[in-house]
Amino acid sequence: MRKLLLLFILCLFTLDSRAQWTSQATSFAAASRGVTQIFIVDPNTVWITAYDGTGASTKCRDFSVTSDAGATWISGTVPAATTWSWSCISAIDANTAWAMLFRYTAQYTGGIYKTTDGGANWTQQGAGIIFSTNNVSFPDVVYFWDANTGVALGDPLNGEYEIYTTSDGGSNWNAVSGAGIVDPTANETGLTASFCVRNGIIWCGTTDGRILKSTDQGQTWEAFSTGYSGYFVPKPVFANENLGWSQVYHVNSSNVVDDRQFVRTTDGGNTWTTLSPSGPYHYGSISYIPYTITTLISTGIDYVNGDLGSSYSLDGGDSWIEIDTGVQHGEVEFYDNATGWCGGFNTDQYTDGIFKYDDVFVATGIENTDPSVKFSLYPNPSNGLFYFSFEASNNQPIHIHVTDALGKVVFDKIYKDKSQTWLRSIDLRNFSKGIYFLDLENNGNHKQQKLVIN
Numbered sequence: 282m283r284k285l286l287l288l289f290i291l292c293l294f295t296l297d298s299r300a301q302w303t304s305q306a307t308s309f310a311a312a313s314r315g316v317t318q319i320f321i322v323d324p325n326t327v328w329i330t331a332y333d334g335t336g337a338s339t340k341c342r343d344f345s346v347t348s349d350a351g352a353t354w355i356s357g358t359v360p361a362a363t364t365w366s367w368s369c370i371s372a373i374d375a376n377t378a379w380a381m382l383f384r385y386t387a388q389y390t391g392g393i394y395k396t397t398d399g400g401a402n403w404t405q406q407g408a409g410i411i412f413s414t415n416n417v418s419f420p421d422v423v424y425f426w427d428a429n430t431g432v433a434l435g436d437p438l439n440g441e442y443e444i445y446t447t448s449d450g451g452s453n454w455n456a457v458s459g460a461g462i463v464d465p466t467a468n469e470t471g472l473t474a475s476f477c478v479r480n481g482i483i484w485c486g487t488t489d490g491r492i493l494k495s496t497d498q499g500q501t502w503e504a505f506s507t508g509y510s511g512y513f514v515p516k517p518v519f520a521n522e523n524l525g526w527s528q529v530y531h532v533n534s535s536n537v538v539d540d541r542q543f544v545r546t547t548d549g550g551n552t553w554t555t556l557s558p559s560g561p562y563h564y565g566s567i568s569y570i571p572y573t574i575t576t577l578i579s580t581g582i583d584y585v586n587g588d589l590g591s592s593y594s595l596d597g598g599d600s601w602i603e604i605d606t607g608v609q610h611g612e613v614e615f616y617d618n619a620t621g622w623c624g625g626f627n628t629d630q631y632t633d634g635i636f637k638y639d640d641v642f643v644a645t646g647i648e649n650t651d652p653s654v655k656f657s658l659y660p661n662p663s664n665g666l667f668y669f670s671f672e673a674s675n676n677q678p679i680h681i682h683v684t685d686a687l688g689k690v691v692f693d694k695i696y697k698d699k700s701q702t703w704l705r706s707i708d709l710r711n712f713s714k715g716i717y718f719l720d721l722e723n724n725g726n727h728k729q730q731k732l733v734i735n
Contacts, residue, residue: 301604302591307331307345307627307634308356314343316624316635317367318474319614323680323722324693325350326375327622329635330367330474334626340366340385346400348375351622351637356630357400361392369474371425374678375399379406379451381423381433383473391420393433395451406451414438421471422485424478425450426725427677432499434485436470446499461501463493472515479519481726484550486514490529492550507544507553518569518577523549526577526598528564545598560601561592565611570642572618572684572718580610580623591623593642610636617682617720618642619690641689656721658707662733665710677724683707683732684718691717709734 307314307329315334321327328346333339340363345356359365365382368391372378376399383391391412394403412418412435420443425431429450435443441459466489475486485493490509495502507514512529519525524547531540541564544553563581565588570576575597581588590606591613611624619641627634655672671679683692692707709717709732717732 301638301640302608302610302623302636303639304625304633305351305635305637306354306631308354308630309343309345309627309634310356310630311343312627312629314341314627314634316612318370319612319622319624319635320370320372320378321614321616321620321622322372322374323695324616324620324682324690326372327351328370328372328378329354329622329624330370330380332367340364342366342380342382344370344380344400345634346372346375346378348399350620351635354634355399359394359400359403361394361405365392367473368420369423369476371423371431373425373428377428379423379425379431381420383412383420388416389419390415391418391435393420393423393451393454407445407454411445411454411456412443414443418443419470421473422476424476424483426478426481426498427675430498432483432495434471434476434493434499437465440464442471442493442502444499444502457500457502463502463504465489466491466510472513475514475516477517477519477525478725480522482519482522482549484517484519484525486517486527488513490514492517492527494550505550505552508555509542509544512540512542516566517550518567520569520571520575523547524575524597525550526567526569527553528567530564543598556598558594558598558601560594561590561603561606562594562598562601563588563590563592563610566613566623568613568615568621570615570618570621572720573642576618576642578604578613578615578621580613582609582611582624584609617684619684641684656728656730658719658730658732661730662735665708665712665734667707667709667732669705669707671721671723673723675724680722681707682720682722683709685712685715707732 313334314331317332318330331343342359345354347354359380366385369381380394393406396403412420419436422434431447433445444457445454469489472486490512491504509529512531517527533539543556546553563579565580565582577594580591591604591610592601594601613623615621621638658669679696714734719730721728
């Protein structure tokens with residue numbers, strides 16, 4: 282069995298969301314499109330990939346993108362052959378994205394397509410070179426740290442995982458030497474879109490209960506067992522380089538999921554502990570909530586078995602609190618403590634398809650910072666008027682995002698390059714005294730700082 286993470290959809294059934302989720306129209310022309318992956322670039326820019334939610338297993342290459350926080354979605358289709366379908370998507374802005382597809386036949390192969398105009402046109406990269414071995418190659422994950430640096434991971438080929446890296450935006454892909462890649466176990470493969478990136482580290486799940494890890498942008502890889510040999514690892518999520526979680530599940534010979542577990546690591550994936558969550562925990566998808574210490578969200582989409590709704594945990598997955606129930610919520614992803622989406626199903630081009638979270642989680646922590654980003658801010662504490670300067674070796678856009686202690690956004694601005702951020706100001710003098718949290722994002726790296734208004 283090849284591994285398509287269709288979130289345990291056994292039939293299509295859509296209900297209206299309750300409070301805290303707002304339905305948005307994904308604009309897919311075909312009805313009953315579900316969401317396989319959500320890739321959030323920034324609070325306004327999101328790419329999603331689709332699948333056929335009717336149960337007919339129709340090959341699907343549909344995508345949709347928003348650049349206004351979901352107020353409008355623009356859909357399209359990657360122009361590959363009709364036998365191809367989604368593995369993974371990665372993007373760096375509203376225009377530039379990479380689509381990883383596999384051939385949905387008995388003879389597997391795959392490929393990567395790139396767009397630089399928001400999905401209007403796509404060009405295949407590395408055709409006949411990468412993921413091209415007939416009946417063997419199967420691409421699983423593609424990720425780009427910036428406009429040039431990317432990695433593509435596929436199933437084992439000739440006893441080694443088929444992995445490529447690029448330093449020129451995918452114009453050229455270089456095969457990673459097997460000497461730097463951990464050997465696969467017997468019958469182990471990767472999983473489509475099963476990955477997490479945090480603080481420069483990438484983790485990818487496999488079909489044998491292991492998680493592959495690279496700390497050098499895909500040049501070398503190691504593997505760690507979750508303790509569940511023979512189980513699928515559909516989506517590892519990490520809060521930082523140490524703290525992470527994952528669901529694991531087992532599929533029997535009848536292609537039925539017969540066991541599901543939930544595990545946590547505190548050492549970057551080296552060791553894992555099985556949790557026994559109390560409360561309404563769901564096995565559809567999970568996401569970590571940035572700007573918190575241990576807040577997670579889970580979703581349920583399995584209508585036949587009654588695993589429906591969404592919930593959150595404030596204690597790292599031990600106990601869960603209901604958000605809503607009786608609603609099919611699929612793939613979920615959060616950008617910060619006030620910005621997140623989860624998949625649903627569309628009725629038609631103008632109705633439903635994805636939910637946006639319309640509440641906030643309390644900002645209780647600050648993520649680890651990247652020492653390569655030099656950011657100065659003063660005075661701090663202040664009366665609400667802060668001055669800042671920024672320094673980096675690149676000239677990529679700088680996104681500054683400030684929230685209050687309850688997670689409400691009070692300042693949000695994107696500067697096109699570092700020349701615009703030399704001795705600028707953040708004016709919060711109209712806001713109450715107290716603690717605020719600043720996040721600066723540049724080239725995929727983050728710098729966080731606590732602000733105090735007195």
